[in-house]
Amino acid sequence: MLEIKGLEVKLEEEDKQILKGVDLTVEPGKVHAIMGPNGSGKSTLSYVLAGRDGYEVTGGSATLEGEDILEMEPEERAAAGLFLAFQYPVEIPGVGNMTFLRTALNSQRKARGEEEVTAPQFLKMIRAKGKELNIDADMLKRPVNVGFSGGEKKRNEILQMAMLEPKMCILDETDSGLDVDAMKLVSEGVNALRDAGRAFLVITHYQRLLDHIKPDVVHIMYDGRIAQTGGPELALKVENEGYAHLTAA
């Protein structure tokens, strides 16, 4: 699904290398988790994959189902099936949540040469998905993320994911700012979307999210590289021992 080879990235503004050769392959149907200390390059990886400005790829490649995504615009990557759930979802006053989502959905469908969904079809879809995620109609009517609580914002991200039906979902610190109940709700949303054709890359500081979203593979990122890869037990080890063993090595 997602194949990253020797990815090297530096900040455009300053001559600072952030990613120093990331190798990572995520297979369809799998959930991979990336853990790692602050500043190890986890969020940079998610931004570079989604196509945010301000980063320069100095080496390596990233492909989604064999297609080079690094040359694509962010909207083209989205249409190709990539989705990034933001750590801090952006508030957009004056733009209704529904308008936003319908524009996004139809833009993607148009880019893929599919028929656009009509307003009634869309309404039916969003009501059904909203119900599954415990998102009330009022939240759908409000401007994008404006006045939403931390939990509501993250649920809104998952709702977008459910509506857009991406193949490759990247969750950037989705657990940050969530209490236990909210985290559970969000995790249930993610778990409901797991299927054989869809892969997840879950970026997190803490093991606790991985209690709810059970990963198949856990990677530890350190100093711009994948330093260690293992099964779910690796996350537990980090929880107990921290990252000290990496620094020592």
Place this chain on the structure above:
Amino acid sequence: MVTEAKRTGAEKLLAALPMPGYEGDQEAGWAREARAKARARVLDAGAPVKRDEYWKYTDPTPLTAPLAVAGEVSDVTHDHPFGEVAQARFVNGAFRADLSTKPEGLAYIPLSDALYQDLGIARTLFGVLEARGREKVDRPLAALNTACATDGLVLQATGTGVLHLAQDHIGEGASLLHHVIRVESGAELTLLESGTTANTVMEVDLAEGAVFHHVRLQTGERNPAATHIFARVEKEASFKTFTFSTDGGLTRNEVVMELIGDECSGHIAGTVMGRNKAHIDNTVFVTHDAVDCESRQVFKNVLSDGATGVFQGKIYVKEGAQKTDGYQISQSVLLTDGAEFLVKPELEIYADDVACSHGSTTGSLDETALFYLRSRGVPQAEAEAMLVASFVDEAISEIADEALADLMREQVEIWMASR
């Protein structure tokens, strides 16, 4: 003392235009008197020049070229989005009865008739609010209008009604219109305005508890234009004006509002969308002269290429105007390099129990928000349009009528799509 150059400029401006009240048919006595006083105000103030503090950001030269009145035109189409609303039509500074329709619940007559009659509101208001508007700052282009305009709308609203004021200026030359509006106690007037003239003055007098909504469109290619709205707001009355301005060459909009009755409110808002050589100036002067009044100034500017946006906004709180609530915000988004936004907010306060705030920002569209939208599959141009719509919404939300606000939102979309 006015300089020789300003004085000569004023004389030239007056000489180029007709001298109604003096030449041709004799206007009513009150009109001739108002004309003479206005001529004196023009000469006292002199023509505006770039060196004037009030014209620091806008070079008035295109507005002070002495021009003769533009000629008559027969067939004119007037495009507008306001739908089926009764229209008062003016072309090149003259009322066109043949193109106008009668509104329900409202009666108006053209100024060209009123000037020859002893009509109450024209007599008591014509040039009167304009003259009051120079208490702190000279407004010679408005005085020039009072001295020389021969037509406009004279409207006294006693009930509830809607009227569309449709104006055209075709070809070279000057076109002046002078509107006089009085909304009586308990009445509610919605005035929609589109098209332009070279020089418009609108005097609006709101009686106790009167309600006035004004939505104005200034779009498309047009001649340099100076507009003035002078408003006087009585006790518990509500004055609201919103202007949507795009492109064009030079547009200078002045709104001068006096809140003179307790517990009244006045909101002045605008959305500016300019590109290329557009220069759009919104200059607002709000005077609080009563207790417990509220005023808001909300201006949003979207500028690209070589366009310039100007906002000069003043809140002047007179002695005794306690419990004043004054708010002012002017913001701009620069879509490209080369655009600029020039701002001068001012507060002058002589009462001690007031709350006045002002703020101004200039920047580009939020990169993070843009990325957020694009990461969901929204193409760049549409993402920008969504963020612009979001940015201007605070100003458009000042329009009380939701359907009218939506019409303005559509105008924003049209402009963004035409980029």
